[in-house]
Amino acid sequence: MVFNDILASIIHDMKNSLGMVLSRLDEVADELPANANGSSKIPGIQQEAKRLNNNLIELLTLYKIENERISPIIDEINVQCFLQESIAENLSAANSSNMELTYDCPDDLFGYFDEVLLHSIINNLIGNAMRYSESRIELSALENDGYLVLCVEDDGAGFPEAMLKAQQAETSSKGITSGRTMLGIHFARLIAQMHQNNEKKGFIRLSNNGKLKGGCFSIYLP
Amino acid sequence: MSIEIEKLRFLIIDDYADMRGVLRNMLLSFGVVGIDSVSNGKEAIHNIETQRYDVILCDYNLGEGRDGQQVLEEIRHRKLIGVSTIFIMVTAENTRVMVMGAVEYEPDSYLSKPFTKDLLGQRLSNLLNMKADLVEIEHAIDAYDFDLANRLIDIKLEQKSRNHNILVRLKAELAIQERNYKEAAKIYENILSNREIVWAKLGLGKAKYYEEDYIEAKKIFSELIRDNERFMAAYDWLAKTQQMLDELKDAQEVLRKGVTLSAKAIPRQQALAELAMRNGDEKTAEKALGQAITLGKHSIYKHPSMFSNIAQLKAKRGLHDEAKWYVKEIAKNFKDDQEGKLYTAISNSLILEDAEAAKKNMQIASDLFHELDGQVSPQIAVDMAKACSHSGNEEMAKEILHQAASNNHTDAEALRDISDTMGDLKLEKDPKKIISKIKNKVVALNNDGAKLVRSGKLAEAMQLFEEAAEGMPANIVVNLNAARTFLMFMEQTGPTMQLANKLHKFLSRVEGVEPDNRAFLRLKKRAVGLIDSAG
Numbered sequence: 162m163v164f165n166d167i168l169a170s171i172i173h174d175m176k177n178s179l180g181m182v183l184s185r186l187d188e189v190a191d192e193l194p195a196n197a198n199g200s201s202k203i204p205g206i207q208q209e210a211k212r213l214n215n216n217l218i219e220l221l222t223l224y225k226i227e228n229e230r231i232s233p234i235i236d237e238i239n240v241q242c243f244l245q246e247s248i249a250e251n252l253s254a255a256n257s258s259n260m261e262l263t264y265d266c267p268d269d270l271f272g273y274f275d276e277v278l279l280h281s282i283i284n285n286l287i288g289n290a291m292r293y294s295e296s297r298i299e300l301s302a303l304e305n306d307g308y309l310v311l312c313v314e315d316d317g318a319g320f321p322e323a324m325l326k327a328q329q330a331e332t333s334s335k336g337i338t339s340g341r342t343m344l345g346i347h348f349a350r351l352i353a354q355m356h357q358n359n360e361k362k363g364f365i366r367l368s369n370n371g372k373l374k375g376g377c378f379s380i381y382l383p
Numbered sequence: 384m385s386i387e388i389e390k391l392r393f394l395i396i397d398d399y400a401d402m403r404g405v406l407r408n409m410l411l412s413f414g415v416v417g418i419d420s421v422s423n424g425k426e427a428i429h430n431i432e433t434q435r436y437d438v439i440l441c442d443y444n445l446g447e448g449r450d451g452q453q454v455l456e457e458i459r460h461r462k463l464i465g466v467s468t469i470f471i472m473v474t475a476e477n478t479r480v481m482v483m484g485a486v487e488y489e490p491d492s493y494l495s496k497p498f499t500k501d502l503l504g505q506r507l508s509n510l511l512n513m514k515a516d517l518v519e520i521e522h523a524i525d526a527y528d529f530d531l532a533n534r535l536i537d538i539k540l541e542q543k544s545r546n547h548n549i550l551v552r553l554k555a556e557l558a559i560q561e562r563n564y565k566e567a568a569k570i571y572e573n574i575l576s577n578r579e580i581v582w583a584k585l586g587l588g589k590a591k592y593y594e595e596d597y598i599e600a601k602k603i604f605s606e607l608i609r610d611n612e613r614f615m616a617a618y619d620w621l622a623k624t625q626q627m628l629d630e631l632k633d634a635q636e637v638l639r640k641g642v643t644l645s646a647k648a649i650p651r652q653q654a655l656a657e658l659a660m661r662n663g664d665e666k667t668a669e670k671a672l673g674q675a676i677t678l679g680k681h682s683i684y685k686h687p688s689m690f691s692n693i694a695q696l697k698a699k700r701g702l703h704d705e706a707k708w709y710v711k712e713i714a715k716n717f718k719d720d721q722e723g724k725l726y727t728a729i730s731n732s733l734i735l736e737d738a739e740a741a742k743k744n745m746q747i748a749s750d751l752f753h754e755l756d757g758q759v760s761p762q763i764a765v766d767m768a769k770a771c772s773h774s775g776n777e778e779m780a781k782e783i784l785h786q787a788a789s790n791n792h793t794d795a796e797a798l799r800d801i802s803d804t805m806g807d808l809k810l811e812k813d814p815k816k817i818i819s820k821i822k823n824k825v826v827a828l829n830n831d832g833a834k835l836v837r838s839g840k841l842a843e844a845m846q847l848f849e850e851a852a853e854g855m856p857a858n859i860v861v862n863l864n865a866a867r868t869f870l871m872f873m874e875q876t877g878p879t880m881q882l883a884n885k886l887h888k889f890l891s892r893v894e895g896v897e898p899d900n901r902a903f904l905r906l907k908k909r910a911v912g913l914i915d916s917a918g
């Protein structure tokens with residue numbers, strides 16, 4: 162076994178333990194009365210554990226992209242179903258931090274993408290948005306000029322100038338060291354670019370002052 | 384939500400007690416009361432045999448014994464669960480692409496750990512809605528009523544269903560099942576003209592393979608591997624295709640790569656072993672067979688030929704005790720099975736050093752083989768022929784192979800196996816020519832019969848097909864033609880007991896091999912109608 166494989170299998174094991182922690186935490190949150198001693202600390206723990214989990218999944222996926230040359234498994238996906246599942250996955254974390262998590266998508270919208278890879282991006286984006294938004298996060302999807310656009314929007318203060326600039330850099334692995342959110346951008350861009358159709362390639366866009374007045378992270382898939 | 388989850392019966396299969404607890408709590412929180420949980424495949428199968436479940440949540444890794452995929456294969460193969468039962472495979476990571484299309488039975492959904500209870504709830508609700516949308520179609524397919532299934536699919540497609548892609552996929556798969564490869568290829572090409580979707584591309588490759596356009600099929604499967612190294616189904620199909628193109632060394636190399644990436648599929652190990660044996664690479668063959676047997680302990684893919692072949696390889700290396708051990712395993716694993724007994728005798732005749740004992744076993748094998756009265760799979764015929772040739776009875780070997788060829792004159796893969804065996808055993812100088820002669824003879828015979836029917840000489844056609852069917856009892860086309868002429872005759876002149884019995888015999892021969900054969904199903908319907916109307 163080479164070092165990379167050991168690393169991957171350890172990450173894997175960590176992910177499993179963490180999965181158990183997360184499930185048990187959900188149960189505790191359900192069982193404790195809202196005003197019980199310490200119950201206010203649970204959302205914080207949940208959020209951090211989820212972030213850790215998302216990071217591990219991201220790492221594993223990056224490992225696979227590098228080592229196993231995986232390519233996206235494109236299928237025709239009902240986007241509403243996809244968004245509903247993304248919300249369900251993050252619902253308890255959102256509830257316990259009093260965050261409203263909604264979606265806006267026509268029920269007959271179909272997209273062509275790798276469901277699993279996109280789920281991991283959306284989960285990360287929701288995780289980040291939860292740290293910066295005031296009270297609301299919305300997932301939305303629409304078709305625009307031959308692209309399916311998936312957006313995660315929040316009502317926080319928006320992305321800092323540095324991040325808006327960073328999105329321009331086409332190959333930006335340099336920026337990774339400057340913070341975890343940059344890794345998130347890199348990851349999302351990488352996966353978006355892996356989605357290709359004819360001459361078109363996927364990409365990401367960050368903007369501020371959208372419908373909810375906060376940050377808006379969009380993934381364009383051809 | 385239109386379907387109430389709390390009323391459903393659940394089975395949880397996980398070897399890890401903590402995980403069973405977590406899943407149970409999630410279900411309890413939805414208000415579900417009917418929950419059973421078990422820790423291994425054996426208990427799971429026992430439960431499913433005795434109790435109906437609406438949803439089965441099964442972990443892929445189950446420690447010792449069967450894994451989740453083997454549980455699924457067994458319960459679907461034995462029809463222990465109906466089409467309305469939802470099977471969800473819980474996996475530690477996303478292994479979708481590895482099993483996609485590479486296994487015969489796929490779960491309704493994969494759920495990768497960890498997941499929250501809300502995600503489980505959402506997934507269940509989506510799956511239940513999907514099942515409700517497709518249930519009529521799945522029932523029609525389950526009852527082999529493909530005409531109805533196709534009609535229902537077309538109606539749904541016009542209604543712009545949420546399950547559009549599943550419907551299109553089903554339609555194409557039905558076309559393959561009906562051997563309407565042109566139609567299947569058309570559906571897949573239509574999807575691919577819009578998007579590069581892997582299951583559609585795999586499907587197109589299969590359709591080309593069945594149409595015997597091996598060059599095109601090879602191109603498609605090679606591209607799939609180039610674009611996704613982990614798409615295991617493409618390896619299996621590429622190797623099959625290369626075999627048809629006589630590229631045996633390349634095919635073995637493809638499967639060698641395949642098992643390096645994913646060693647767990649038994650059919651893949653079997654295919655590798657067969658190729659390696661043909662290529663004279665006995666070391667690889669032995670290893671692959673050993674793997675197939677270990678993995679297949681609890682699998683529906685377990686077959687006596689695997690034990691027989693490895694015993695022969697061991698004996699050849701002078702490992703006589705090991706060889707004998709494997710032969711004993713046949714009796715243990717296939718207790719009352721006629722094929723098992725035949726394989727025990729075949730293997731003994733090949734591995735025993737005591738010439739007398741070997742000869743005696745050959746006699747047993749030959750008696751058992753004749754008891755089967757020609758109703759044998761091409762694989763058994765090939766293995767039996769090899770044993771005959773080994774014991775010096777070349778005439779019998781030849782006869783068995785000729786019969787197998789005429790019994791399977793439309794099955795390209797079987798004909799290839801038979802032709803290769805003829806060559807390997809040096810029974811024929813030009814096996815391919817012999818095979819094509821046999822094939823042409825059966826085709827001509829069927830044409831003659833059809834001509835007789837067309838010119839109204841039904842009695843003559845009946846005689847011709849009946850004789851042909853007795854000579855080729857396992858030939859699907861001949862038996863179908865015989866059944867058809869007998870049926871037509873009775874439809875004109877009224878049924879008699881004697882004719883009806885013969886009709887039944889022809890039909891049940893087809894049913895034994897291809898219960899989903901479309902022509903058979905149509906004839907059966909007509910036959911039932913005829914008998915009913917006669918009172």
